Amino acid sequence: xxxxAAELSGHIGSEATLCGWVHRVRDLGKVCFVLxxxxxxTVQVVLEANPGVTLESVVRTTGIVVASPKAPGGVELxxxxxxxxxxxxxxxxxxxxxxxGKLSLEAILDNRMLTLRNPQILSIFRVQATILAAFADHLxxxxxxxxxxxxxxxxxxxxxTGLFAVDYFDGKMYLTQSPQLYKQAMVASGLERVFExxxxxxxxxxxxxxxxNEFVSLDVETAWIDSEQDLMDLETRILASVFARVREKNAKxxxxxxxxxxxxxxxxxxxxxxxxxxxxxxxxxxxxxVYEITPEGERTLCEWALKTAGIEAVFVYAYPRKSRPFYTxxxxxxxxxxxxxxxxxxxxxxxxxxINRYEEVVESxxxxxxEPEGLADYLSIxxxxxxxxGGFAIGLERFTQKLLGLASVKEASLFPRDRKRTRP
Amino acid sequence: xxxxAAELSGHIGSEATLCGWVHRVRDLGKVCFVLxxxxxxTVQVVLEANPGVTLESVVRTTGIVVASPKAPGGVELxxxxxxxxxxxxxxxxxxxxxxxGKLSLEAILDNRMLTLRNPQILSIFRVQATILAAFADHLxxxxxxxxxxxxxxxxxxxxxTGLFAVDYFDGKMYLTQSPQLYKQAMVASGLERVFExxxxxxxxxxxxxxxxNEFVSLDVETAWIDSEQDLMDLETRILASVFARVREKNAKxxxxxxxxxxxxxxxxxxxxxxxxxxxxxxxxxxxxxVYEITPEGERTLCEWALKTAGIEAVFVYAYPRKSRPFYTxxxxxxxxxxxxxxxxxxxxxxxxxxINRYEEVVESxxxxxxEPEGLADYLSIxxxxxxxxGGFAIGLERFTQKLLGLASVKEASLFPRDRKRTRP
Numbered sequence: 001x002x003x004x005a006a007e008l009s010g011h012i013g014s015e016a017t018l019c020g021w022v023h024r025v026r027d028l029g030k031v032c033f034v035l036x037x038x039x040x041x042t043v044q045v046v047l048e049a050n051p052g053v054t055l056e057s058v059v060r061t062t063g064i065v066v067a068s069p070k071a072p073g074g075v076e077l078x079x080x081x082x083x084x085x086x087x088x089x090x091x092x093x094x095x096x097x098x099x100x101g102k103l104s105l106e107a108i109l110d111n112r113m114l115t116l117r118n119p120q121i122l123s124i125f126r127v128q129a130t131i132l133a134a135f136a137d138h139l140x141x142x143x144x145x146x147x148x149x150x151x152x153x154x155x156x157x158x159x160x161t162g163l164f165a166v167d168y169f170d171g172k173m174y175l176t177q178s179p180q181l182y183k184q185a186m187v188a189s190g191l192e193r194v195f196e197x198x199x200x201x202x203x204x205x206x207x208x209x210x211x212x213n214e215f216v217s218l219d220v221e222t223a224w225i226d227s228e229q230d231l232m233d234l235e236t237r238i239l240a241s242v243f244a245r246v247r248e249k250n251a252k253x254x255x256x257x258x259x260x261x262x263x264x265x266x267x268x269x270x271x272x273x274x275x276x277x278x279x280x281x282x283x284x285x286x287x288x289x290v291y292e293i294t295p296e297g298e299r300t301l302c303e304w305a306l307k308t309a310g311i312e313a314v315f316v317y318a319y320p321r322k323s324r325p326f327y328t329x330x331x332x333x334x335x336x337x338x339x340x341x342x343x344x345x346x347x348x349x350x351x352x353x354x355i356n357r358y359e360e361v362v363e364s365x366x367x368x369x370x371e372p373e374g375l376a377d378y379l380s381i382x383x384x385x386x387x388x389x390g391g392f393a394i395g396l397e398r399f400t401q402k403l404l405g406l407a408s409v410k411e412a413s414l415f416p417r418d419r420k421r422t423r424p
Numbered sequence: 425x426x427x428x429a430a431e432l433s434g435h436i437g438s439e440a441t442l443c444g445w446v447h448r449v450r451d452l453g454k455v456c457f458v459l460x461x462x463x464x465x466t467v468q469v470v471l472e473a474n475p476g477v478t479l480e481s482v483v484r485t486t487g488i489v490v491a492s493p494k495a496p497g498g499v500e501l502x503x504x505x506x507x508x509x510x511x512x513x514x515x516x517x518x519x520x521x522x523x524x525g526k527l528s529l530e531a532i533l534d535n536r537m538l539t540l541r542n543p544q545i546l547s548i549f550r551v552q553a554t555i556l557a558a559f560a561d562h563l564x565x566x567x568x569x570x571x572x573x574x575x576x577x578x579x580x581x582x583x584x585t586g587l588f589a590v591d592y593f594d595g596k597m598y599l600t601q602s603p604q605l606y607k608q609a610m611v612a613s614g615l616e617r618v619f620e621x622x623x624x625x626x627x628x629x630x631x632x633x634x635x636x637n638e639f640v641s642l643d644v645e646t647a648w649i650d651s652e653q654d655l656m657d658l659e660t661r662i663l664a665s666v667f668a669r670v671r672e673k674n675a676k677x678x679x680x681x682x683x684x685x686x687x688x689x690x691x692x693x694x695x696x697x698x699x700x701x702x703x704x705x706x707x708x709x710x711x712x713x714v715y716e717i718t719p720e721g722e723r724t725l726c727e728w729a730l731k732t733a734g735i736e737a738v739f740v741y742a743y744p745r746k747s748r749p750f751y752t753x754x755x756x757x758x759x760x761x762x763x764x765x766x767x768x769x770x771x772x773x774x775x776x777x778x779i780n781r782y783e784e785v786v787e788s789x790x791x792x793x794x795e796p797e798g799l800a801d802y803l804s805i806x807x808x809x810x811x812x813x814g815g816f817a818i819g820l821e822r823f824t825q826k827l828l829g830l831a832s833v834k835e836a837s838l839f840p841r842d843r844k845r846t847r848p
Binding site: 002019021022037038039054056057058085086087088089092111112113114116117119122125126128129132133136140143145146147148149150151152154164165166167168169171173175182185186188189190191192193197198199203205214216224356357358377378380381382383384385386387388396413414415416417419422423424 | 511537589599613627801805811812838840
């Protein structure tokens with residue numbers, strides 16, 4: 001029977017078997033401390049002699065659990081020997097047991113198979129797993145149905161730019177940029193409320209701390225809403241659930257990054273400002289003229305929100321029509337019923353109401369230079385009765401990045417893909 | 425305030441507003457019945473005059489809820505008028521309100537955007553959503569962490585055949601056949617127990633009722649197990665959870681397909697037979713010589729299991745080495761520690777123990793004609809200490825197909841992709 005490191009404190013005075021990786025070896029001559037790491041944490045194994053084991057070797061050891069106020073975690077295992085289950089080569093290309101801050105992003109990602117073993121780096125993905133679970137659970141609690149749609153499409157719904165082409169038997173297909181078309185189809189299918197968690201692709205040449213070419217999109221679409229305010233309300237509730245769950249499940253992981261989530265209750269205070277209003281705020285805060293909301297403007301808006309509402313997030317709505325996709329529901333004055341959510345200085349969500357009437361979708365597609373013929377399947381959704389609806393998508397990696405305060409979104413992807421990074 | 429069809433019975437005598445699609449219109453002259461469908465079901469709206477509304481139009485109507493033993497669901501809404509929120513064109517290319525059994529698979533899939541509105545067809549994906557949730561919840565309850573890995577890889581881990589190529593900036597990448605490499609990496613990263621739900625691709629030209637070129641793979645990988653028996657135990661527990669949840673959440677959907685799940689408790693009785701033993705059973709049952717277990721043999725084995733164990737499923741283990749991928753842990757006599765799960769006549773799972781020692785992986789890769797140089801990232805998992813581990817994958821669509829008794833796996837994919845089917 002194996003006991004996890006984190007459970008050992010419940011077995012003081014008893015024999016226990018520990019299985020894990022050799023995290024650190026400290027040889028004091030008369031005694032040798034081997035720190036063993038497993039999925040629950042690390043624990044100190046006390047041996048009389050240095051077992052001569054390489055770092056990262058996989059070991060099993062049985063001993064007596066002893067309270068030890070000086071040891072990390074307050075317990076240690078006093079053992080006679082270590083059994084080496086799988087030896088690690090002695091030439092580790094990167095250190096595992098040091099602070100990852102000392103490694104460059106390049107070194108971390110080039111050696112990804114190994115750097116993920118660093119407890120601080122790995123903690124990112126424990127938080128990410130909690131986000132995934134909390135997002136899905138929250139939506140299920142509101143009657144949403146999870147869907148899985150194809151990532152291979154015949155043509156882009158938003159025009160053909162930015163798509164990766166796939167050799168598909170004798171023809172070409174493309175990797176989806178978002179499940180937009182399909183989630184609207186599933187609202188109209190009668191499910192009404194759907195969500196999807198899946199990969200999405202952007203064939204863009206950006207190389208910035210906030211771009212990756214493959215990301216996980218947390219997509220939501222829902223019918224019978226009155227305005228984009230309902231969508232912001234829904235996202236607010238989702239965020240509150242996610243923050244509460246991360247606080248509950250990931251206290252140690254947050255600590256590893258010296259990060260805190262906003263208070264779940266504070267999400268209700270996220271300011272909602274129109275695009276014009278947002279420009280005015282940025283102008284006022286910076287004392288400069290503002291034509292567009294740049295990444296710097298997004299940071300300014302979030303700082304303003306923290307100052308005025310106590311939470312570093314802002315909903316911006318009423319975007320100009322030309323800056324949103326053709327399926328966006330237009331509003332008065334060349335505006336739209338679309339919104340973004342900025343969180344800690346970064347856009348992590350785009351969403352909005354969609355056009356639900358056939359003639360209006362056709363007209364809008366034409367106005368955006370799209371051929372209705374190429375959109376026949378999509379248009380059939382509207383031709384045969386589609387309720388008013390809207391939705392949004394949260395970028396999982398960006399959200400994780402900002403929740404933990406990571407310098408680059410690439411750190412929040414297990415195996416990130418960018419223009420040059422195609423492995424591991 | 426909207427009331428769902430399924431909730432109306434709680435509002436008898438009160439006014440309620442119903443929103444949904446026009447499912448059927450029955451004009452009896454003095455009175456007109458309009459069946460309105462929403463995400464919860466259908467309900468009869470009684471009007472004095474035919475509202476002249478087309479099938480599938482989206483409507484809103486307010487009236488008095490009245491108990492009506494003869495009406496479907498035992499209640500009806502007596503209303504004065506229907507508000508048409510979004511009219512449907514009158515030329516529906518396929519009927520929505522008839523049994524889908526009358527349509528060919530081609531017609532169902534060609535008109536997928538509309539045929540998904542058929543309540544029986546849509547129920548498939550309610551069941552699928554429950555499978556997704558139950559699978560993830562079960563694994564979380566056993567300490568597994570959800571991961572999301574890249575679907576774009578540089579080379580195939582199982583050789584280069586059967587891969588779709590992607591134009592990736594100036595080079596080529598490929599769509600993954602499975603997250604095999606990555607889930608092993610995440611076991612070795614220290615998470616130990618991981619699962620992933622994501623798309624997987626097979627560039628195979630098959631056109632059968634059990635093949636699609638894009639499917640959702642429910643992947644599991646776990647460390648510190650002693651044998652493939654532990655993996656079969658784990659899958660048994662997962663299946664029991666899924667069956668219990670589907671029974672709880674999807675009684676109406678099961679009924680729509682005249683389907684039943686096995687009893688959750690019966691999963692513990694799933695026979696486990698060796699590959700040789702399975703061949704003998706098929707030989708005995710059919711009276712024929714058996715060299716390989718064919719799809720027909722898989723059906724025979726499941727019939728045998730139903731007869732002898734009361735559940736239509738069999739685990740087959742100890743597969744010959746040549747029939748399994750290079751990373752499979754070999755066993756004595758050119759056998760492996762690999763297994764399949766056959767369910768209702770179809771293989772829905774492949775899995776097994778993996779090699780966890782560096783030299784053995786290298787040797788096995790060479791024996792399978794793979795270049796260790798091309799596997800450098802993968803091999804680093806083992807070079808630096810990897811615990812004994814194994815895992816398996818369940819094909820979501822095949823599982824759904826067999827749970828509901830669908831004729832083709834394509835029916836269990838929202839937007840299936842095959843060699844010719846690239847839309848919608």
